[in-house]
Amino acid sequence: MAKPAGSAIEPTIAERSSARDVARLAGVSTATVSRALNLPASVDPDTLSRVKAAIEKLRYVPHGAARALRSRKSDMFGAVVPSFDYALYARTTSALQREADARGYALVLAAHHYDLAIELRVTQQMVQHGVDAFVFVGLDHDPALFSLLDSYGRPYVLTWGVDASGIHPSIGFDNRAATYAMTRHLLDLGHRHFGLISAPTTGNDRSRERGAGVRAALAAAGLSLVDDDVRYGPIALESGTRAMRELLAKRDRPTAVLATNDVFAVGAMLACRDAGVRVPDDVSITGVDDTDLGATQTPGLTSIRTPIVEIGRAAALQLAARLEGRPVNLLQELPFELVRRASTAPPASRRRRR
Amino acid sequence: MAKPAGSAIEPTIAERSSARDVARLAGVSTATVSRALNLPASVDPDTLSRVKAAIEKLRYVPHGAARALRSRKSDMFGAVVPSFDYALYARTTSALQREADARGYALVLAAHHYDLAIELRVTQQMVQHGVDAFVFVGLDHDPALFSLLDSYGRPYVLTWGVDASGIHPSIGFDNRAATYAMTRHLLDLGHRHFGLISAPTTGNDRSRERGAGVRAALAAAGLSLVDDDVRYGPIALESGTRAMRELLAKRDRPTAVLATNDVFAVGAMLACRDAGVRVPDDVSITGVDDTDLGATQTPGLTSIRTPIVEIGRAAALQLAARLEGRPVNLLQELPFELVRRASTAPPASRRRRR
DNA sequence: GGATCATATGTAATCGAATACATCGCCGGC
DNA sequence: GCCGGCGATGTATTCGATTACATATGATCC
Structure with missing residues (x-):
């Protein structure tokens, strides 16, 4: 049944039965075969079942390319x-x-x-x-x-x-609203000094908007993001780790670091773990997307559940x-949701003050 | 340039230029256009450039279905x-x-x-x-x-x-060899009582082989796997969590739990975390596939790096x-590698005895 | 009972590119 | 100076299904 392994060298696209074969076997024309397949209602039930039987018998599979060529659609x-x-x-x-x-x-x-x-x-x-x-x-x-x-x-x-x-x-x-909400959450906890780990923004509106959301929330609170507290890198754990390492090395380090996605955030958590920096005690970290990767960390990553x-x-x-010519809503805005976990807490200064 | 959103209701598959249009513009036949595209070497450089220019100008994109129909391949x-x-x-x-x-x-x-x-x-x-x-x-x-x-x-x-x-x-x-090696690793650490969290084995040779590898290694050490210490479930964190919860609830719980993939293993770690069971102090856990999900856990998951x-x-x-008719090796066995991390350690009994 | 119409089916054109085959120069060999 | 051969190109067929149009059959209406 299965071909011997060696034969594969010959790219033989073997014989397949065509609508003509089916038509012949069922004693009808190819047009009827086509109708039996595409508009079964327009075919006599008797004929239909004869055609179906022939299709079954010949294991006929319509040739998509031919169909696409004529009907101008490929599905x-x-x-x-x-x-x-x-x-x-x-x-x-x-x-x-x-x-x-x-x-x-x-x-x-x-x-x-x-x-x-x-x-x-x-x-x-x-x-x-x-x-x-x-x-x-x-x-x-x-x-x-x-x-x-x-x-x-x-x-x-x-x-x-x-x-x-x-x-x-x-x-x-609304990507901007998502990070706006997240930043708001950190502001509410008492944070005033923020870091941001972001994907490159050229050709990537998501990361641009997410950055904008952070800046907008800070601006609304009379704060701003220092350029040196923003790090960019391709989406990978290592980017987050490197970025966090750099932020941690600063004299005046942020007390909260927002990442534009969970991968960066987890990478950042790894950097903290390596450096002996406690999350959330020493620094709060947040992600976006609410992936298993973030949710299963210790501590669990505070993130945004995206749709x-x-x-x-x-x-x-x-x-x-x-x-299919049916009417639909061309613009659909779906909800997101902030998911609080254990990676965010009030900054140390604030906790002492209490 | 972009169509107004509303027009989308009409599924207008618009005009596209064909090889005929290109041929006309370049002053050649469609056969030459086809050759210019598929066997450029067989066309006069001069003609070739004229055809290319016409293609460029008309933004001609060959019709794949027509090509597939005639040449019997779709790429x-x-x-x-x-x-x-x-x-x-x-x-x-x-x-x-x-x-x-x-x-x-x-x-x-x-x-x-x-x-x-x-x-x-x-x-x-x-x-x-x-x-x-x-x-x-x-x-x-x-x-x-x-x-x-x-x-x-x-x-x-x-x-x-x-x-x-x-x-x-x-x-x-070799899936079997992979879990064999992992089981061997746990045996070497001193474990004698094992649990297994596996995907269903019907229609899934990978999970069957992985289970067989565990059993073979145990058999070679004169041990065996008790049915009640084996749990099955669809690949998802929750399956691992549930399975581990059940294993932990047993009077005589395994000291090492092998999972046939990292997802189960991480799910199991979550169950331990919830139950206050320490990994690897109280129980060792291993996965297969060496994903980021497992590698970034605390403790890091011991796993098999698969290709x-x-x-x-x-x-x-x-x-x-x-x-393309070139000769190749039809059977390729690739290597795997055991990656030791912190989720495995000698069982408590053994440690005490030392 | 003839015109009308719906239903079921067949005939044949069609989609667009690939390609077998035919044609036309042109060069070189003898 | 004729012929074989090669390179470049054109002509026309082909792939297999869809579908516009034609046809046949029988039912319905006045």
Whole structure:
């Protein structure tokens, strides 16, 4: 049954039965076979069952490319994400795939590693492969991306943010409000000196907005963020660790460090652990995304629960609806939630004073 | 430039320029356009540049479905994984996607949530969509899956295990040897009473083999695993937590608990934390896969570093080679490595005795 | 009982690129 | 000076399903 391993060298794409074979066996025309598959109601029940039997017997699987060529649709969604290594996008994509599958759409996947030029390139390849509709992460994209999608009439939806201008269909939450709330939480605890660990902000509206949320909350409290207390790095534990090490080395170190995601925050916690700095006693640390990685640390990481799964699900629903001509809400703002755990507490100075 | 949000209701797949348009503009035939794209060496440099200019100008993107129909290949790989929520498969898939992209292949993704029937269904859909070659996880599959792939002549490779019979191309490591080594490690520390937290074993050769490795190591030491010390559950933190809670509640509790993956292990650590049981003083815990989740815990989780990324990379390379008719090793066994961290130590009894 | 219409099915054109085959120069060999 | 051969290009067929249009059959209405 299974082919002997050696034969694989020959890339023989073997015989498959076509609609003609089915038609012949069932004693009908190919048009009827096609109708039996796509508009079964328009076929006589008797004929239908004969065709179905023939399909079964021949193990007929329609040729998607032929179908796509003629009917101008492939039933494929494309997901273009920054990276897959951060569990976050994997989970969103998982939800997206699940929901797409349930509606008969396959999912084509690509990553651009935070490079908008690569994003444009892989999207073009997907258009070429016939992908019907697209999901992108974030609001920042090469203008050429939109003109490509536009000229090929491909629906798309941006995720993880809501396009305030309303130009682009988008599903996400208010990144700025999220970190604003988090900063507010730390201010309420009595913190006055803050550090920020952020992803690079070029081409990344999420991290830009998250930084803006922190600054806005501080400004509202008459405070501000010193440039030297802000550290940037690619999303990885080591970035958080390095950034925290640097912040800890300062004469005047922040009493609270906000990270724009849980990975940075956990990396920062590791740096504290290594340096013998206690969390939250000596320094409070917060993340965003509320991942297992953060939640399972000791102490548990205070974070923002973001609508990771909901975004994926809603994106699939929106695209399916649009392709099928059903009306949908093109702009969807989903809620987030601050999750308090043990990584945040009043600063030491404040506790003494009490 | 961007379409107004409202227009999306109309699924207008707009005009795209075809090879004919390019041919007309460049003053050549469509055959030459096709050759310019696929066998540039066979076209006069002068003509070539004229065609390229026309392509550029018209922003021509070849129609993949037409190409696939005629040339009988789509340049798409399919990855069928159990789940995407476990960061593991996401990382393997990430590597796979990256390597595939570098070679001009797109990646179509599906998950089957540990249901072999769903696996068969989504694979059939992928065949229908024209996917050229497949990557599956594990060695356990519905026989119909192989006969489907075989009758459609689609190359495939199984991953995360090595098919001892040599029937199926596969890339992975020796799951049994991995847990054997881990059990040996715990035996060497002096443990004699073991618990096991495992994923269900039906249709999952990895978890079956990992369990077998533990039993084999124990048998070699004249010990065995009591049924009541083995707990099963779906891969999630809660499964590990629940299992550990149950093991801790026993009169005669194990001094070492092996988990078949890091998620279970971390879940187990959480249960210990809640119950005030110290790791590794009161109980040693081990995982498999060496994820960040385990490595960043306090104490750090002793685990097995598995070739997560290498598997994805190698799978892409193998499939590309086979589709392109180049010879490759169809069976690849990759190394694993035991990573000792602070979650394992001699049992309390042993320590006292010293 | 003939016109009308709905239902079921067949016929044939079509989608866009790849490619087998034909054609046309042009060069070199003898 | 003729012919074989090669390089560059054009012509026309092909891939397999969808679908507009044509046709046949039988029911319905006045």
